[in-house]
Amino acid sequence: xxxxxDVSLPDALHGPRVRLRPLGQDDAAALWEAIxxxxxxxxxxxxxxRHVQALADAQAHIARARTRWRxxxxxxxxxxxxxxxxxxxxxxxxxxxxxxxVFEIGYWLRRTARGHxxxxxxxxxLTRFAFEELKANRVxxxxxxxxxxxxAVAERxxxxxxxxxxxxxxxxxxKPADRMVYALIADDDQRPDWANDGExxxxxxxxxxxxxxxxxxxx
Ligand SMILES: CC(C)(COP(=O)(O)OP(=O)(O)OC[C@H]1O[C@@H](n2cnc3c(N)ncnc32)[C@H](O)[C@@H]1OP(=O)(O)O)[C@@H](O)C(=O)NCCC(=O)NCCS
Numbered sequence: 001x002x003x004x005x006d007v008s009l010p011d012a013l014h015g016p017r018v019r020l021r022p023l024g025q026d027d028a029a030a031l032w033e034a035i036x037x038x039x040x041x042x043x044x045x046x047x048x049x050r051h052v053q054a055l056a057d058a059q060a061h062i063a064r065a066r067t068r069w070r071x072x073x074x075x076x077x078x079x080x081x082x083x084x085x086x087x088x089x090x091x092x093x094x095x096x097x098x099x100x101x102v103f104e105i106g107y108w109l110r111r112t113a114r115g116h117x118x119x120x121x122x123x124x125x126l127t128r129f130a131f132e133e134l135k136a137n138r139v140x141x142x143x144x145x146x147x148x149x150x151x152a153v154a155e156r157x158x159x160x161x162x163x164x165x166x167x168x169x170x171x172x173x174x175k176p177a178d179r180m181v182y183a184l185i186a187d188d189d190q191r192p193d194w195a196n197d198g199e200x201x202x203x204x205x206x207x208x209x210x211x212x213x214x215x216x217x218x219x
Contacts, residue, residue: 002071003071003072013077014125017082018118019079019080020077020080021080022076022077022078023065023066023078025059025062027062027087031078031087032058035049035058035110037110043172045108045150047174050172073095074094076090077090077093079091088113089108089109089110089118091105091106092104093129094106100137101135102137103136104139104140104141120156123159127139127184131186137185138184138185141153141154141159141182142165142169142179142181143182144177144178144179144180145164145180151180158184159184160183161180161182162181164180165178
């Protein structure tokens, strides 16, 4: 299902230290550099990284992401340092179904951005946006059980572990792999309160573009 007519996507989302926004072609060199310096820790968990072998692949990756953003089939964004503006990594808010408003969050950080809490902050920003602006019923994180760093992100910020789906998704080696499912639901008693006051509140959105699904910068 495509982007519902009543949904306006923001130009950007903010946390205290991160800014999330769709990548444009001006970001292709930074994306290429970030992936290249990070292959060792990305490739075991993100099979698409193997297909980015040149700047042109990063450009094509961004073009595909922008098409999916416009259609509302996947809301992928770059993670940027809010102050310095450099690229820290990437994230997605993937709508399993707009009809039921069920979303899945994905994330990665470049090598030099790990170990500062940027991934946890990014997930908090996306989760808040999903519940408050997109009226999500459920937000999931699915993790390969071998991915201890990613499991730690979900657990640290209070997502509830619901169970493990066995051999339900491809591992980076192409073989079927398990997924641990973490989730929050809209009326979850355990849903954490991540609110902060003022302009640094987690999940602050920049005003949406004129039409739903418009992108803030030219293709
Ligand atoms: C998963 C991934 C994003 C996690 O990165 P990360 O840096 O460990 O996660 P965070 O950004 O939340 O940082 C948490 C770490 O920063 C530390 N930290 C330092 N300053 C911090 C701060 N101000 N706030 C919060 N944490 C802070 C935490 O203590 C924690 O350290 P630890 O791992 O030694 O316990 C990263 O390993 C990655 O890119 N992996 C490959 C892609 C991937 O697996 N994606 C997920 C697929 S499901």
